[in-house]
Amino acid sequence: xxxxxxxxxxxxxxxxxxxxxxxxxxxxxxxxxxxxxxxxxxxxxxxxxxxxxxxxxxxxxxxxxxxxxxxxxxxxxxxxxxxxxxxxxxxxxxxxxxxxxxxxxxxxxxxxx
Amino acid sequence: xxxxxxxxxxxxxxxxxxxxxxxxxxxxxxxxxxxxxxxxxxxxxxxxxxxxxxxxxxxxxxxxxxxxxxxxxxxxxxxxxxxxxxxxxxxxxxxxxxxxxxxxxxxxxxxxx
Numbered sequence: 001x002x003x004x005x006x007x008x009x010x011x012x013x014x015x016x017x018x019x020x021x022x023x024x025x026x027x028x029x030x031x032x033x034x035x036x037x038x039x040x041x042x043x044x045x046x047x048x049x050x051x052x053x054x055x056x057x058x059x060x061x062x063x064x065x066x067x068x069x070x071x072x073x074x075x076x077x078x079x080x081x082x083x084x085x086x087x088x089x090x091x092x093x094x095x096x097x098x099x100x101x102x103x104x105x106x107x108x109x110x111x112x113x
Numbered sequence: 114x115x116x117x118x119x120x121x122x123x124x125x126x127x128x129x130x131x132x133x134x135x136x137x138x139x140x141x142x143x144x145x146x147x148x149x150x151x152x153x154x155x156x157x158x159x160x161x162x163x164x165x166x167x168x169x170x171x172x173x174x175x176x177x178x179x180x181x182x183x184x185x186x187x188x189x190x191x192x193x194x195x196x197x198x199x200x201x202x203x204x205x206x207x208x209x210x211x212x213x214x215x216x217x218x219x220x221x222x223x224x225x226x
Contacts, residue, residue: 023138029132099132
């Protein structure tokens with residue numbers, strides 16, 4: 001394998017790794033929404049239009065396992081739970097901005113999507 | 114609504130639009146793979162590890178509808194069909210590179226993913 005071929009291989013593996021998280025429905029929107037600051041579960045569900053409680057709960061667990069999101073419990077009463085980006089999650093935000101810029105210039109909102 | 118709030122709204126809509134395509138399993142990998150140049154259906158299927166014929170066929174139709182991929186038929190025999198990125202698809206490549214760089218620095222390949 002030449003060095004050039006190895007570069008291509010490494011690059012593809014990294015993009016594949018990115019989509020192991022971002023290629024799953026809702027994850028990009030959840031991370032983007034938390035880019036505005038920490039939110040409660042209910043506020044997050046309202047912001048990510050169309051997601052169900054069960055799916056949002058699953059996704060937050062996965063994103064926490066990937067160390068992109070933290071879950072913080074504040075003693076009550078009432079007990080408050082909030083979700084926020086980790087430093088790794090925050091580093092994704094400028095790339096999400098660029099994805100948005102690309103989409104605005106190159107994609108047309110479709111009725112079916 | 115203040116101008117600041119309108120900016121946030123527009124940005125979220127654009128990121129949401131990006132993930133209407135990229136938040137669907139395989140699409141990011143297909144576009145990234147075609148970044149290396151035009152490929153036949155069979156070569157594309159071999160490069161996108163784990164995808165089935167039926168799903169790859171569906172995804173290519175969707176990506177063509179979104180004007181990110183072209184399908185070119187060359188008269189035979191044998192007839193040859195190849196898939197390639199459009200200019201809109203090519204503009205995504207630098208953003209995919211940045212996603213890969215972020216993933217390599219911030220994600221750990223998990224056995225279950």
